[in-house]
Amino acid sequence: MNNIWDFHGGIHPLENKTQSLSKAIVTAPIAPQLTLPLSQHIGAPAKPIVQVGDQVLKGQCIAAAVGPVSVPLHAPTSGTVIAIEQRTIPHASGLEDNCIVIETNGKDEWRTRNPLADYTQLDKSTLIKIISDAGISGMGGAGFPTSIKLNTRDDISIDTLILNATECEPYITADHSLMREYADEIASGVAILAKIIKPTKILFGIEDNKLDVVDGITAALAQHDFAALTGLATEAEVITFPTKYPSGGEKQLIQILTGKEVPSGGLPAQLGIVCQNIGTAVAIHNAVCLDEPLISRITTVTGDAVNQPCNYHVLLGTPVEFLLAQSDYQENQSARLIMGGPMMGFALANTAVPVIKTSNCILAPTEQELPTPPPAQACIRCGMCAEACPASLLPQQLYWFAQGKELDKLEEHNIADCIECGACSYVCPSNIPLVQYYRASKVDIQQRKVDHQNAELAKERFDARQDRLQRLEDEKIAARQARQAAAKLAAEQRGKEDVRSVAVEAAVERVKAKKAKGAQENQANIIATESDDPIARAVAKRAAQQAEDAANPENKLVRAVESAEQRVSKSQTRVVDAEANNDENLAIFKQAAEKAEAKLASAQQALTDFRAQNSAQE
């Protein structure tokens, strides 16, 4: 018998699970339209490989994985692709994202399936490829691509496979009903997982509020010879432990079943552990044994605002409103719709969003059931949150630092280890939305990291520029020295002539070359005045003016006088205006006007002088 351990904290919210367990799983009808977001998993979104107007068959791949951390997407039923566009996705942000929309034809016509006769003959990488091609990502909540979790590095040996059947969130019974009705499929999936990762121990973790399924699961697991599959003395064991939220969190479950803690920032694989949800196990069974990709899942529809709460076997992409209608949803009684459970689920923006690979529950509570949170009161540091925190953090301190945006302190107090389970907010007597503060702070910390990286990059660029300028300067000096040396050499060759005159000659040459170049540029400028580029035009105009000034110096002085006159008249108007409006800047304006007048006088003087000089010369 495997020991069980306890984890720190945790809470016991009302379970509310019986409502949706009274009936067997209902297969939901095919909705007229299915909306399939391209990003239903963690990682790069899939890339569509169908076009609007294409006919698709059930199970046909419609979007391919992009890069290593990504999974493909398949048509959940037969029909026509009618749009590939932005639609609201089921996400806390309520934002839109790219989706493939399929109009179903009701035939539910499969593509050709080639079920494997015996997967035990296949090697690890082939099995992982099948799982990856079937579009399987974790179905417990986060949606991490399963193939990556299974494709462990060769230098890390995995000795424990943990099956997560905890389902600790209130209301949700998708996994519970899956275990009631699909025990054999689960066991088959476990066998395939065992074949892939070759563990010595298989631990099947169930909370003790689901004891009714233990016998069924144990019997189903007993049908497989795990030792033969792994070539090791592998045994599978169903372990029950006391119900406590959030024992289904991966880190908490590992602690319960093994007593070990996943290192901060690390992965369970470092402890030799791989953890899989049982819904994922069934998906693996379907993919490997039946050649059926992940196109449907079990989703709980519950809450007091639906009259017939139950679990549905539902096609991915089915709109939430379609599913709610099956359960006799009372729109006027529901204040919010939650995808997921009441602890970690997110509120939906509207009812048109689809069910996706990670949607384990749609909760439609009434206001009495989950009341609107009252305004937050002051934190009295009662410490109930610290008692409840499964990560042994000090939520009250984190809240304090989050309010003051003390990011260093937050990092020191390990905010990164917060799993956002919501236990702290649940117990907070002052109704402070603590998790919200932590989420925002995590984003701030992330942003600061990005800013810091950008600053580093800018510094690097600046240093590189300084180096380049220095190098150019050095090159210039080196070239000058080389010229001097060459001149010296030439002088020596010429014998008596002194070094200096050679240098002067060389300089004269250079000036001549420059002048010739300048003339060319002038020519270019004149052409540029007709250019389309306004900057080029302005540059050209100025160059032309300079050239003209050089020819006729009087022009410049005349222009100076003109602009000075303009400035004087402008400053005088400003003074008049300021006097009329009692402006407090009057004194400054007056001063400016006087200055402008003085400048005008000096400009006029300069012009007069110039003319006088000219006429004297003539």
Added chain:
Amino acid sequence: MALMRITSPHAHNKQSTSDVMKLVLLATLPGVLALTVAFGWGTVINILLASIFGLGLEALALAARKRPIAFYLKDYSALVTAVLLGIALPPYSAWWILLTGMFFSIIVAKQLYGGLGYNPFNPAMVGYVVLLISFPIQMTTWAAPIELLPASVSVPNLWDSLLIALGFMQFPSVDGFTMATPLDLLRQNNALMIDDLKQQYSQFGQWGGTGWEWVSIGFLAGGLFLLYRKIFTWHAPISMLVALGLMSALFYDGGSSASSGSPPFQLLTGAAIFGAFFIVTDPVSSAVSNKGRIIYGAGIGILIFLIRKWGNYPDAVAFAVLLMNFAAPLIDHYTQPTTYGHSKKSK
């Protein structure tokens, strides 16, 4: 249809800070009852006047700070402070004592720091210490236990008690009506063995002081109720009592004239039990982690004993608590719990 968009968690356990405060108020009842039986209506009048002043001052401060008055008054924190100070002060305290005390508790120690949750010091204890330093005579004149009163002295009824507190009536007879408390007697004693002292002065009871034993048991009952309701954890109060008990056991020499009394005497006299469950457990001004609270409580227990034995004041809960309030941030710094997945403490 407009759906409510708020982030998780959506569920809440429906306990509010107001509920916590109300439970604390409820838990003071047995102790207040025992005080009333032992010393008359004085404490009830203390609490009544302190509550009126406390709520009024809180409302004034909130209005000055432009905060919603009703919303903050409903957290009951001002009422808790008033009740605690009312209990801590000598029965039949004059109204101006109570007003001054509440002013320093509510305005200076709490609202000037930003209100509930932002006060580094326990407000009731700040008020108490200000009074103790400013008005030592009034603050150390404690009513005699009723059972020790001479037959000639009649105990004031509720109305007369109010008139006394408001200054419209004199104490019946100052000499007979007030007495030194057991802790006073012990501190002033330098010649008598403990047993002789007990025989000579009727203020000493079986274990603690006459009347005080029941008061302590009343507050113990209230404290255990709060512990059972998980309003606070055991760490701070139990560690304070254990530290005080250990210290008194260590320095108890069997009852010589220099003795400071037996551990049961130290624990059941004065404000030890009341302090442990109603003052030390104030979460705002204490250390935050459980380990920290053990240190915090132990520090208070040790300080109480040191001040009782060698200090200038007979009882020491208020000073000890305020001193440890100072230390709370330091304790917090060194007692961060080890986060999941961290083998060593991160500092």
